[in-house]
Amino acid sequence: MSLLSIDETTRAQLRQLRLSTFADVYFELAADEEMTNALPEEIFLKAVAQAAEQRRQRNIAKAITHAKFRYPDATLAELINPQDRGINLRQLKRLAATNWRENPTNVHVLAPTGTGKTYIACALGIAACQAGYSVAYYRLDQLVDALTVFLPADKRYADLMRRLQNIDVLILDDFLTIGIDQRGQEDLTKIIFNRDGRLPTIVASQTSAAYWLEALPDRVGADSLVSRLNTGQRINLGDYDMRQHLAYTHTPND
Incomplete structure (x- = not known):
C-alpha cells in the first residue's frame, strides 16, 4: 500500500x-x-x-456572534484618549481578566450619553468570550420586549429565561434609559435574583441606582432588585463626548 x-x-x-x-x-x-x-x-x-x-x-x-454585541470588534487596546476621558485602564484590564465564575462581581459602567460606555461594556464582554465564557448583550428595553412576547407559562419564555439566568456574563445596556412596566420589572427581578452571587451582570447606564429606584414602577420590589444589582465595581467615565470627537476625526470606532 x-x-x-x-x-x-x-x-x-x-x-x-x-x-x-x-x-x-x-x-x-x-x-x-x-x-x-x-x-x-x-x-x-x-x-x-x-x-x-x-x-x-x-x-x-x-461566542461573539451569539452574544450579539453592538460593537463586535470592541477592544480595550483601541480605546481613544483614555486619560482625557477619565478612564482607568488598569481597572478595566483587571476586570477583563476576571475569572467571572469564581468572582461573579457585578459591574456598573456609569457615564453620560455619547461617552463610549457601550463600547467599553462590549470590550469587557468580548474579553470574556476570548477567555472562554458565554456572554449575552441586550439593551434593557430589547430584553424586556423579547420576554414580553411570551406568556410566563410558554416554554419559549422558560427557555429564554433559563439562558439569561445561566449565561456566564450578562450585559444590560441603556439601563432604564427607556422606562419599563410592571411585567418588565418582574422579569428583570427573576433574572437578577437568580444570578445574584452566582453570575455577574454588567450594566451600562447614564443614571445611578438612586434614579433606578425612582424609575421602577414597583417601589417595594425596586429596593431589593436595585440592592442586588448595585453591588460590585463601578466604572465612572468623564463627560468626554466621544460622538463629537468622532464626528470631527471620522474615526470608525466609538
Missing part, C-alpha cells in the same frame, strides 16, 4: 472520529518541507497545538 493510500485511510478514520481539523493540520505539516527532519512525535504535537488553537478561535468567534 502506498504512503498516499495510507494517509487517506488515516485521514478518513480521523474524520470518523470528528478530528478532521487535526487531520488537515497534521497532513499539511507532514508535507511541509520545513518539517522534513522533524520526528513524527514533533509533527504530532505541533499539529495538536495548531488544531487546538484553531478550535479555540472558532469558539471565540461563535
Whole structure:
C-alpha cells in the first residue's frame, strides 16, 4: 500500500472520529518541507497545538456572534484618549481578566450619553468570550420586549429565561434609559435574583441606582432588585463626548 493510500485511510478514520481539523493540520505539516527532519512525535504535537488553537478561535468567534454585541470588534487596546476621558485602564484590564465564575462581581459602567460606555461594556464582554465564557448583550428595553412576547407559562419564555439566568456574563445596556412596566420589572427581578452571587451582570447606564429606584414602577420590589444589582465595581467615565470627537476625526470606532 502506498504512503498516499495510507494517509487517506488515516485521514478518513480521523474524520470518523470528528478530528478532521487535526487531520488537515497534521497532513499539511507532514508535507511541509520545513518539517522534513522533524520526528513524527514533533509533527504530532505541533499539529495538536495548531488544531487546538484553531478550535479555540472558532469558539471565540461563535461566542461573539451569539452574544450579539453592538460593537463586535470592541477592544480595550483601541480605546481613544483614555486619560482625557477619565478612564482607568488598569481597572478595566483587571476586570477583563476576571475569572467571572469564581468572582461573579457585578459591574456598573456609569457615564453620560455619547461617552463610549457601550463600547467599553462590549470590550469587557468580548474579553470574556476570548477567555472562554458565554456572554449575552441586550439593551434593557430589547430584553424586556423579547420576554414580553411570551406568556410566563410558554416554554419559549422558560427557555429564554433559563439562558439569561445561566449565561456566564450578562450585559444590560441603556439601563432604564427607556422606562419599563410592571411585567418588565418582574422579569428583570427573576433574572437578577437568580444570578445574584452566582453570575455577574454588567450594566451600562447614564443614571445611578438612586434614579433606578425612582424609575421602577414597583417601589417595594425596586429596593431589593436595585440592592442586588448595585453591588460590585463601578466604572465612572468623564463627560468626554466621544460622538463629537468622532464626528470631527471620522474615526470608525466609538
